[in-house]
Amino acid sequence: MTDDICGYEGTGGDGPCQNPATDGDSCWIDAHGGHVDGHGRPSLLEEHEDDILAAAREGLTYEGIARVAGIGVSTLHDWRDEYGDFSEALERARSEAERELIQDVDAEFVLERSYGYVKTEKREVDMDADVDASHDVTADFVTYSPEDDGDE
Incomplete structure (x- = not known):
């Protein structure tokens, strides 16, 4: 040999x-x-790992990260499953990007998309109607006009 x-x-x-x-x-x-x-x-991972992690830090999706490396997204997922150190580094890089993106985006948008948050508002409205106080009344349609909005 x-x-x-x-x-x-x-x-x-x-x-x-x-x-x-x-x-x-x-x-x-x-x-x-x-x-x-x-x-x-030899794995292409060794050749492209730095580019993959840089793409992850930029906030690319898994599909975008795979395109940077010139591989299929299934190969990227296989590497994540096979190499624990690489998987941890990739998730840390994606986490860094996530923190940066959240700082640049409206917090309500992030809360809504990630946590199902729904913004509710309570406003007082004036309504001209004859209401008998002894009955429950439900309004099917109410028009709201903000005061001094300049549309009048």
Whole structure:
């Protein structure tokens, strides 16, 4: 075996294995003395991780982050599932972007979208109507005109 390739002499008769030696002495194939976990083709994650995290800090969606790296969003999710450190770094980067975006956006909008907050107002209105105080009255339509709004 050389330093760069597995070199395993199998029974296939094709000569020694030419796969890269990923753990120092063999390739990722079990029968050659290696194992699949963490071995094999180098991940694009290593190549694009900095760009991915920078895109996440800018507030891009997962789809946008994947486009920056030139990968599918399913690959990005696979990497999140497979690499715990990467997943934590990605979520921290997205959290940073979220805090920045919230500071730039109307707080009521964020509360409404994220927490189901609904703004209610109570206003006093004048209504011209004959009302018999002994009965409950429900108004189906009330027109509100703010005072001194300049429309008159």
